[in-house]
Amino acid sequence: MDSSSRSAVIIIGAGVSGISAAKVLAENGIADLLILEASDRIGGRIRKESFGGVSVELGAGWIAGVGGKASNPVWEIAAKFGLRTCFSDYSNARYNIYDRSGKIFPSGIAADSYKKAVDSAIQRLRDLESDCAVDVPNGAELPLQVPQLIIVFLCLNAEKKVEPISTYVDFGEREFLVADERGYEYFLYKMAEDFLFTSEGRILDNRLKLNKVVRELQHSRNGVTVKTEDGFVYEANYVILSASIGVLQSDLICFRPPLPRWKTEAIEKCDVMVYTKIFLKFPYKFWPCGPDKEFFIYAHERRGYYTFWQHMENAYPGSNILVVTLTNGESKRVEAQSDAETLKEAMSVLRDIFGPEIPTATDILVPRWWNNRFQRGSYSNYPIISDNQVVNDIKAPVGRIFFTGEHTSERFNGYVHGGYLAGIDTSKDLLVEIRKYERENENKSFLLEPLLALTGSLTLSQSDTVSGLQKCDVPTQLYLSSKLGIPEAIL
Ligand SMILES: Cc1cc2nc3c(=O)[nH]c(=O)nc-3n(C[C@H](O)[C@H](O)[C@H](O)COP(=O)(O)OP(=O)(O)OC[C@H]3O[C@@H](n4cnc5c(N)ncnc54)[C@H](O)[C@@H]3O)c2cc1C
Numbered sequence: 001m002d003s004s005s006r007s008a009v010i011i012i013g014a015g016v017s018g019i020s021a022a023k024v025l026a027e028n029g030i031a032d033l034l035i036l037e038a039s040d041r042i043g044g045r046i047r048k049e050s051f052g053g054v055s056v057e058l059g060a061g062w063i064a065g066v067g068g069k070a071s072n073p074v075w076e077i078a079a080k081f082g083l084r085t086c087f088s089d090y091s092n093a094r095y096n097i098y099d100r101s102g103k104i105f106p107s108g109i110a111a112d113s114y115k116k117a118v119d120s121a122i123q124r125l126r127d128l129e130s131d132c133a134v135d136v137p138n139g140a141e142l143p144l145q146v147p148q149l150i151i152v153f154l155c156l157n158a159e160k161k162v163e164p165i166s167t168y169v170d171f172g173e174r175e176f177l178v179a180d181e182r183g184y185e186y187f188l189y190k191m192a193e194d195f196l197f198t199s200e201g202r203i204l205d206n207r208l209k210l211n212k213v214v215r216e217l218q219h220s221r222n223g224v225t226v227k228t229e230d231g232f233v234y235e236a237n238y239v240i241l242s243a244s245i246g247v248l249q250s251d252l253i254c255f256r257p258p259l260p261r262w263k264t265e266a267i268e269k270c271d272v273m274v275y276t277k278i279f280l281k282f283p284y285k286f287w288p289c290g291p292d293k294e295f296f297i298y299a300h301e302r303r304g305y306y307t308f309w310q311h312m313e314n315a316y317p318g319s320n321i322l323v324v325t326l327t328n329g330e331s332k333r334v335e336a337q338s339d340a341e342t343l344k345e346a347m348s349v350l351r352d353i354f355g356p357e358i359p360t361a362t363d364i365l366v367p368r369w370w371n372n373r374f375q376r377g378s379y380s381n382y383p384i385i386s387d388n389q390v391v392n393d394i395k396a397p398v399g400r401i402f403f404t405g406e407h408t409s410e411r412f413n414g415y416v417h418g419g420y421l422a423g424i425d426t427s428k429d430l431l432v433e434i435r436k437y438e439r440e441n442e443n444k445s446f447l448l449e450p451l452l453a454l455t456g457s458l459t460l461s462q463s464d465t466v467s468g469l470q471k472c473d474v475p476t477q478l479y480l481s482s483k484l485g486i487p488e489a490i491l
Pocket residue numbers: 012013014015016017018036037038039042043044045046058059060061062063064212213214215242243244247252253275276277369373374375377378379404405406407413414415416417418419
């Protein structure tokens with residue numbers, strides 16, 4: 001058992017939603033909080049790693065939704081802390097489509113194919129069969145993080161309820177790649193600095209506990225007992241759980257009593273998207289560079305086979321790094337094989353495009369989001385045609401357990417700003433609950449004391465009225481609660 005006493009709130013997970021939730025609580029006077037994080041770092045799906053002499057982002061890489069009528073809060077924070085970013089102009093990707101023989105599709109055909117791809121996406125949406133990828137020539141597949149394709153959905157006027165992508169409607173259509181040696185996660189450290197004790201860029205506050213894998217949440221109307229894999233037990237009045245939808249779908253965390261059916265059904269309904277950026281380091285550049293060449297597409301008959309490429313010269317000139325993006329089935333397939341096998345496949349694609357003479361990559365980095373038991377995927381993906389009930393149920397608290405994370409954001413799920421805003425929302429909901437509880441208890445103590453004095457059977461001090469009542473016998477409880485109209489609170 002950990003020596004720490006009961007906390008007001010335990011936050012599980014130190015990704016962007018957990019940190020923003022904790023910050024709001026701290027700013028509102030809940031200093032007695034504890035953050036339990038399974039991994040050895042904060043950031044969750046915001047994660048940098050040194051590769052090929054620069055800092056690359058294995059998870060979130062872009063600040064998506066910039067330049068619109070409202071300001072993206074993550075963009076504002078990044079600007080405040082001077083995070084280095086560069087604009088990603090995807091618009092030319094359509095003119096850089098290579099076939100298997102390395103020939104670039106003539107711009108007319110490419111544009112036409114692109115239009116077909118867009119039409120195909122619309123059709124698939126209308127058929128309610130969208131699986132987050134669309135066809136390009138030869139049946140290749142593009143990940144839907146490519147904004148132009150996402151924008152397509154904005155224009156949809158389908159007869160069913162097809163929601164536009166709120167990020168682009170609200171915050172704008174521009175995307176900026178974070179290209180900062182301190183990493184995207186730097187803004188999280190800066191946020192944490194506001195309420196946790198830090199020194200020389202490190203968080204030293206013992207309210208943040210790393211390497212604490214939560215395995216069990218035992219909850220009742222009196223509080224939550226949190227058990228971690230290393231055998232520690234923590235008590236809290238409330239818990240905020242920010243684990244991803246993939247983790248909620250797995251058996252990592254056991255709930256006692258189990259979550260109600262409406263909750264588990266909603267959790268199961270949300271798809272998990274797997275999105276993988278594979279980094280390749282080369283001794284020198286052999287791909288075309290320039291402002292309209294950052295992205296290129298490989299059209300292969302197999303859907304999603306090493307389709308979407310980006311060079312990192314704009315972000316880090318001279319880094320000689322290429323990134324290829326895979327999704328879902330291809331991501332899982334590649335995660336299951338050795339990096340050497342993946343390197344072989346990627347090199348074969350690049351030799352198709354640029355010829356046999358190109359050098360072999362000297363290094364490869366393959367993130368494994370699907371097999372990471374603290375993530376189980378990259379981000380949530382709600383069925384495009386659905387009502388808000390699923391997300392509302394996923395977000396709804398169960399007793400004293402509150403849920404947060406990008407998957408609980410009705411408008412911005414799947415994005416960093418979705419996680420950030422979800423953390424704020426969840427903490428605000430919890431604060432309302434805490435204040436309500438405090439008010440009710442103040443009223444109870446105020447009303448109970450004279451009443452109890454009258455009965456002459458109990459003598460309770462004002463401070464222990466509620467906990468004391470739990471010790472008295474059931475008839476007395478029933479009597480008092482019916483008198484006071486608070487049946488649930490003291491039984
Ligand atoms: C490859 C990839 C690319 C992406 N690209 C973009 C992008 O370009 N732009 C964008 O805006 N978004 C992008 N996203 C999405 C974005 O990263 C997420 O939406 C956001 O970071 C999620 O934050 P979160 O706090 O909800 O969850 P997380 O970051 O997953 O935080 C949850 C935390 O809970 C911890 N945890 C899990 N289980 C337990 C447990 N049992 N006990 C204790 N701790 C636990 C985890 O370790 C994690 O730290 C991308 C994601 C991925 C993976």
